Amino acid sequence: MRTAVVLFTRDLRVADNPALHAACEIADRVVPLFVADPSVPSSPYRQRFLAESLADLRESLRHLGGELVIREGDPVTEAVKLARETGAFGIGLAADVSGFAAARERRLRRACDDERLALKLFDSVTVVPPGALRPSSGGDHYRVFTPYWRAWQGFRHRPELPVPRKVCMPGGIAPGRLPAGGAATGLLPGGETEGRARLSAWRKTSAEYAEIHDDLAADRTSRMSPYLHFGCVSPIEVARQIGDVEAYVRQVCWRDFYHQVLAYFPDLPHKAYRRNADEKWADDQRALDAWREGRTGVPIVDAGMRQLAGEGWMHNRARLITASFLTKHLGLDWRAGAAWYASLLLDADVANNNGNWQWVAGTGNDTKPYRRFNPVRQAERFDPTGDYVRRWVPELAGLPGKAVHQPWLLPEPERRVLRYADTLAPDPGRT
Template sequence: MTGRTAIVLFTRDLRVHDHPALATSCAAFDRVVPLYVLDPTLAGLSPNRDRFLHQSLAALRVALRGLGGDLVLRHGDPVAETVRLAGEVGAEAVALSADVSRYAERRAGRLRVQCQLHRLHLRFFPGLTVVEPGELTPGGGDHYRVFGPYHRAWIRQWWRDELAAPERVPLPERVPAGRLPALPAGDSPDAVVGGEEAARRQLDRWLPNLPRYGDRHDDLAADGTSRLSPYLRFGCLSPLTVANRAGDRDSAFVRQLCWRDFYHQVTAAFPDISRKAYRRGATEQWRYDGEALAAWAQGRTGLPIVDAGMRQLHAQGWLHNRARLITAGYLTKTLGLDWRDGLAVYFRWLLDGDVANNSGNWQWVAGTGNDTRPYRGFNPVRQAERYDPEGRYVRRWVPELAAVVGKAVHLPWRLPDDLRRRLDYPPPLDIPGAEPAWLR
């Protein structure tokens, strides 16, 4: 066999459009082997994400076959399987997208060692963020700890050119592609379908709503968010593509992509973001109450706006951003429970659950992360009345309260006794310490 061969190891970049590792390899090598390795250590962490992943892999295989290639699937350790396949096809190089999680860093370190031992050229490419984590650094520091200065630098930063899908993916002959894994059932009946084609359709469908995003993105009932986060998490969409299609770098929507980049550069500098408090000097005096945690996780706290959010999470594997702040704030600031316990529940259900953004946002809410006002109070009823003023979001997800009219739905414990007794809805959980004013 003559010519040069490379392996492109797919990870959280399950697309063919704007994929620097794939595009560069197809331009530089005679043959390219797209590879995805199903690591059993990651299986079962989230049935929802397993289903979304497998849907996305099926879509990626279709896209690659349309370009003359295929998606080679292997099971096992990603490093060992990559090196083994390189030997089978006579590859001289391995390309993949750089990532920031502890798992990704360990995988990268082991790949460096094994590729050196087997004389394989290893190259990491951008693609998981708009601006790579190491590109922006403040004077006197290795990363930005506060979002505001990062955002100002991010807006001014040069962005790489967006890349088209390769015209052809020249797969070597007689490479066993492997079977797609069986599609898991998942846990959320209303979860969206994974894959690049579905992602691009959702982007096209949502972009006409962009001018109203700034006014509507916090409105819980209006559901004015893009719902692109699962596709960004698995790389079915390039964040650069989304940012370019959105246009104005300083818009409210593109600002959310900047927040995503911000937490990736935080995680690159602080890989323990899922386990340890990020903020220096943070005092963690959490209590541990299994019954309260279970009631919160199941959407049975007796606080309608919190229960609505948690039930949406169960049904869709997704949660409105404002509802994420409310449910997380209630767990940490009202119940005083450890943010890591809430983080684990989110990781269990969220299609878009990733280390950088899920952990970073939980730490922000808990006051252990990048919030410049870590001790701010949190009034969930005020949040409910502001962002669901007519109670439509609550009535959708807490049907026990469907008969309660207007914003009274946010305060069912204040209803007349005869009406309250007819509701199949629990009273609010006991709050440790002094009873908050909103509960009286």
């Protein structure tokens, strides 16, 4: 009987999972495997989300007659070891473009060659595979989003794959224990079941996305990014379900765009993408610490940073404002900001996190590298009532209306009574 190992990485689902689907089609027995790698940096939020996602995946596989085998250690060593123990002919997994994934693939390929195992990678992390679209004018990838968006819209992506009817496993395999979860926030439970339910529910109101997605206080974005990052929901299913909402589909396309950028510029997390980019950054640890801790004295910036710390997530508009403040107002290195985001965000994706940080910093794919966001104007436009700031900066809860966005303009006696007053920055509205 033919046996195949499916190594789950960023595809923690049974619906539209190409690696799992192919294994069930060509093999008599399938061994689903996840390896908890202690070398991968994480956060309590991601640990919790991952643990819930794995528990959900295990339950789904059990309903299909299978099991999720969990091991801890090096994914290459554990996958090859399990393939050898079960007499498998090969290993399948999702293709990925991060430096970590590329190194894992190289090591796994060498190990499989040594053991005479087949190795097959499947495109399942993005809607359009990173290498599928290339500019007609030449070059290995698109450097500007708009022409990529036009090409992406015309690409005929693969069809969604059904959930396997059955997963047959060899006997005698110890399933292993689920990894421990981290801090619970009461928001965004992990797993395919929750992710697909969220997508289905949000679909009913998604037509309003273009009008409301920048409203900070309303918080009416889909929050699908963590489910896409962990592969709890297929990006192709998301694109299909929300296909008639162009403003949202463009965001899905941006995700693919940065994956193809990272595929051809692996140094994206470390080096400026744009040639001759200005990389003269200030060295001010106190300013960086204040930004991280949400005590810069600029309410909209501090609200965003406190949301990040409190939820492991931040509204996209707040991400733009806080990133621009760090790089364009404080003049600090975008790499420090990207690293801080990566340490806390549930959806900390290497391609999107670093691509977006470079875009804001003027070192990446933005065609207007000197663009900057005025935090006061952004606050007044996207948090006009000040409710978002009051939610995350309770020191300012008693201020009326737009006064919450510029507390430094209050008369001195009123400023003095604010516990927030000792962090008040010079007026950033002038810049």
